[in-house]
Amino acid sequence: xxxLVHEKLHQVEGIxxxxxxxxxxxxxxxxxxxGDPVLPLILDHPLTxxxxxxLTQSGERIAIVGKYEDEAVxxxxxxxxxxxxxxxxxxxxxxxxxxxxxxxxxxNYSLNDVKADGLTFGLFELLKQHLSETPFASRFxxxxxxxxxxxxxxxxxxxxxxxxxxxxxxxxxxxxxRYARPGHTEIDIHGHLHDAAARRHVGLAWEAxxxxxxxxxxxxxxxxxxxxxxxxxxxxxxFHIDYGVRRDGYxxxxxxSWYVPRTGETRPPESVQKGFDTVRRAILAAAEVLQxxxxxxxxDAAARRxxxEAGYPEYQHATGHQVGxxxxxxxxxxxxxxxxxxxxxxxxxxxxxxxxxxxxxxLEGRGYLGLEEMVLVTKKGIEWLSSPQESLPxxxx
Amino acid sequence: xxxLVHEKLHQVEGIxxxxxxxxxxxxxxxxxxxGDPVLPLILDHPLTxxxxxxLTQSGERIAIVGKYEDEAVxxxxxxxxxxxxxxxxxxxxxxxxxxxxxxxxxxNYSLNDVKADGLTFGLFELLKQHLSETPFASRFxxxxxxxxxxxxxxxxxxxxxxxxxxxxxxxxxxxxxRYARPGHTEIDIHGHLHDAAARRHVGLAWEAxxxxxxxxxxxxxxxxxxxxxxxxxxxxxxFHIDYGVRRDGYxxxxxxSWYVPRTGETRPPESVQKGFDTVRRAILAAAEVLQxxxxxxxxDAAARRxxxEAGYPEYQHATGHQVGxxxxxxxxxxxxxxxxxxxxxxxxxxxxxxxxxxxxxxLEGRGYLGLEEMVLVTKKGIEWLSSPQESLPxxxx
Numbered sequence: 031x032x033x034l035v036h037e038k039l040h041q042v043e044g045i046x047x048x049x050x051x052x053x054x055x056x057x058x059x060x061x062x063x064x065g066d067p068v069l070p071l072i073l074d075h076p077l078t079x080x081x082x083x084x085l086t087q088s089g090e091r092i093a094i095v096g097k098y099e100d101e102a103v104x105x106x107x108x109x110x111x112x113x114x115x116x117x118x119x120x121x122x123x124x125x126x127x128x129x130x131x132x133x134x135x136x137x138n139y140s141l142n143d144v145k146a147d148g149l150t151f152g153l154f155e156l157l158k159q160h161l162s163e164t165p166f167a168s169r170f171x172x173x174x175x176x177x178x179x180x181x182x183x184x185x186x187x188x189x190x191x192x193x194x195x196x197x198x199x200x201x202x203x204x205x206x207x208r209y210a211r212p213g214h215t216e217i218d219i220h221g222h223l224h225d226a227a228a229r230r231h232v233g234l235a236w237e238a239x240x241x242x243x244x245x246x247x248x249x250x251x252x253x254x255x256x257x258x259x260x261x262x263x264x265x266x267x268x269f270h271i272d273y274g275v276r277r278d279g280y281x282x283x284x285x286x287s288w289y290v291p292r293t294g295e296t297r298p299p300e301s302v303q304k305g306f307d308t309v310r311r312a313i314l315a316a317a318e319v320l321q322x323x324x325x326x327x328x329x330d331a332a333a334r335r336x337x338x339e340a341g342y343p344e345y346q347h348a349t350g351h352q353v354g355x356x357x358x359x360x361x362x363x364x365x366x367x368x369x370x371x372x373x374x375x376x377x378x379x380x381x382x383x384x385x386x387x388x389x390x391x392x393l394e395g396r397g398y399l400g401l402e403e404m405v406l407v408t409k410k411g412i413e414w415l416s417s418p419q420e421s422l423p424x425x426x427x
Numbered sequence: 428x429x430x431l432v433h434e435k436l437h438q439v440e441g442i443x444x445x446x447x448x449x450x451x452x453x454x455x456x457x458x459x460x461x462g463d464p465v466l467p468l469i470l471d472h473p474l475t476x477x478x479x480x481x482l483t484q485s486g487e488r489i490a491i492v493g494k495y496e497d498e499a500v501x502x503x504x505x506x507x508x509x510x511x512x513x514x515x516x517x518x519x520x521x522x523x524x525x526x527x528x529x530x531x532x533x534x535n536y537s538l539n540d541v542k543a544d545g546l547t548f549g550l551f552e553l554l555k556q557h558l559s560e561t562p563f564a565s566r567f568x569x570x571x572x573x574x575x576x577x578x579x580x581x582x583x584x585x586x587x588x589x590x591x592x593x594x595x596x597x598x599x600x601x602x603x604x605r606y607a608r609p610g611h612t613e614i615d616i617h618g619h620l621h622d623a624a625a626r627r628h629v630g631l632a633w634e635a636x637x638x639x640x641x642x643x644x645x646x647x648x649x650x651x652x653x654x655x656x657x658x659x660x661x662x663x664x665x666f667h668i669d670y671g672v673r674r675d676g677y678x679x680x681x682x683x684s685w686y687v688p689r690t691g692e693t694r695p696p697e698s699v700q701k702g703f704d705t706v707r708r709a710i711l712a713a714a715e716v717l718q719x720x721x722x723x724x725x726x727d728a729a730a731r732r733x734x735x736e737a738g739y740p741e742y743q744h745a746t747g748h749q750v751g752x753x754x755x756x757x758x759x760x761x762x763x764x765x766x767x768x769x770x771x772x773x774x775x776x777x778x779x780x781x782x783x784x785x786x787x788x789x790l791e792g793r794g795y796l797g798l799e800e801m802v803l804v805t806k807k808g809i810e811w812l813s814s815p816q817e818s819l820p821x822x823x824x
Contacts, residue, residue, distance in 0.1 A: 062634055075634065075637065075653070080767065101652050102637075116743050116765075119767070137548075139552070141552055143549075147548065147550065148547065150536065150545065151547065152537045152539075152540075152544035152569075153548075154548040155538055237459055239472055240499075255495075255498050357459070369517070370493075
């Protein structure tokens with residue numbers, strides 16, 4: 031991981047110059063249980079006492095940490111200056127800022143981007159107290175743009191890790207088609223996919239209880255629901271999985287759908303095929319629009335239009351989110367202009383961003399049919415990172 | 428886990444009455460990666476969109492969540508009212524508060540207690556915006572006392588789980604004495620204790636890279652340091668472990684020390700024995716003082732005095748912290764009146780609290796000798812939850 035931290039810290043300096051921000055301060059404590067989500071990008075171990083990580087446009091990298099964490103921070107070799115304290119961080123923190131004299135101090139808060147909102151309200155108030163005798167307490171601004179850009183511009187090492195997470199997931203999906211049969215409960219499928227990850231020594235991309243989400247027909251819990259021990263993979267229904275793994279710290283997030291044929295059926299019923307075709311076309315429509323410089327809402331609109339024009343109810347989530355260390359990796363989303371998404375549908379898309387393209391339709395009497403692919407934004411468009419699902423296979427019965 | 432959530436939600440109503448606080452609002456989003464640490468106590472699954480969990484003195488339990496999380500929240504049976512939204516939480520949230528008309532709204536922020544400081548600064552600002560047309564945005568207060576009390580008063584189910592985590596840890600320590608021998612590196616020991624946890628299907632109480640912390644002599648990284656692949660368990664040195672597991676969601680946190688004898692030694696050298704006796708006496712001195720109603724700093728002072736009077740340098744951390752779902756479980760600490768600990772050394776101790784008692788001394792040329800026990804605060808004093816280390820064993824060589 032240390033190599034990745036070096037790659038990301040190197041990016042920071044360029045980003046601070048581009049945004050013309052003097053100084054970025056990550057202020058944390060007890061990061062094991064309530065960590066700032068940006069921390070793993072810039073430091074490869076946890077911090078316990080109040081700690082300040084200061085990165086400047088001029089390339090300084092200053093860590094002020096509790097006495098017992100001194101050696102762990104130094105050992106990474108990533109920080110140009112490591113200061114320690116025992117009783118209070120106030121003095122070394124004020125001294126460093128007084129020396130740097132930043133015009134502004136970017137802090138990790140954001141109304142829009144969860145992944146740029148790691149500073150807690152109590153820590154913010156503590157920081158104000160620490161800096162109350164300096165001019166810097168009135169020079170705060172949101173580090174939202176720094177963090178969104180830093181997370182979003184995947185380094186080569188990060189892209190490689192996401193590719194590997196996807197490869198493992200696709201291998202597991204292949205394996206699933208050999209296992210899943212009518213009569214298996216959602217819990218059975220859920221357990222099988224947990225075992226599949228454990229056997230391959232990878233983690234899950236989100237909470238185990240909800241990863242995978244499994245739907246087997248019209249009775250299944252929608253969206254982020256729990257798998258049922260009653261509902262089964264059933265003939266005449268859609269069998270649908272939303273699943274991802276975490277491999278070497280990076281995530282995948284993919285959806286796949288199958289049709290479970292009734293006796294004698296050799297292809298999906300027309301209504302099901304139309305549902306699949308619509309979802310597939312909508313994803314291709316989004317992929318067509320996605321490129322550096324566009325805003326996410328335009329990509330969402332392209333996909334949403336296909337679904338609405340085909341006569342299905344509008345899906346009630348964004349068409350895509352970024353993926354990286356986290357399954358929902360923050361920054362801009364490919365989402366509609368709804369209040370819930372704040373400013374994130376307006377963040378311009380950049381080369382090196384990794385997005386999901388995902389949506390589905392509820393088919394009456396058949397269940398939920400959804401697809402989710404992953405793409406890398408390139409200079410002129412996208413590269414498919416997943417192998418897109420191009421047809422709706424029949425699950426062997 | 429659902430049973431535990433019911434136990435804790437039941438406690439909340441009593442605590443709100445005792446503190447005479449009308450209404451406690453937990454406001455969260457995307458809890459998978461940046462969760463409010465209080466959330467697992469009151470809800471047994473994650474939430475994705477902005478969500479509000481409102482608990483009132485009158486016993487109402489209201490959850491306002493995104494549309495797709497409706498069924499998951501309802502299925503717990505713990506919430507008396509579940510409201511959902513698609514585009515913005517503002518309207519249902521304002522409606523509920525307008526109906527309840529709380530005199531104050533406690534929020535999860537705290538300058539003192541990390542575990543009560545789950546509300547991020549961005550979410551706080553969003554909440555103010557949502558409530559800007561109501562009187563409630565000026566009725567916020569810290570939920571620090573609610574959360575500290577709720578986490579601190581362990582329910583019978585929680586105490587049982589901590590006991591089991593300790594039992595597993597002590598079993599692993601026994602196993603370790605059969606494995607550890609001079610020549611093993613710190614990394615070997617670290618790996619052995621990871622395997623020991625995995626074999627028993629328990630997790631680690633804190634970050635894997637630092638759990639256990641292993642010291643093998645004067646050259647080891649102090650405190651929260653990484654294990655070395657060079658330094659070995661060595662004759663004439665102290666071998667010391669700080670380790671804990673997470674079993675059924677609850678943690679242990681214990682330290683044990685051994686002396687590694689040189690050829691012909693049948694007991695520790697006098698300086699080592701004196702170090703052990705001092706640490707042991709200091710822990711007993713703390714245990715003597717610890718009881719409901721006292722403030723944590725008095726317990727710390729009792730132990731600290733023993734170490735200083737024996738001529739050792741003062742240890743630079745608190746004598747104890749609470750343990751539960753988290754290894755550092757927040758609330759009051761048994762710590763000195765240092766700025767870094769804020770008000771937490773002054774929080775009164777209650778029956779049902781679970782604390783560590785932990786400290787150590789650096790022995791010149793021998794390494795770090797530390798002990799850490801776990802105790803339950805009872806009506807009149809304490810019950811030892813761990814089997815205290817009463818002597819300094821020789822590691823078989």
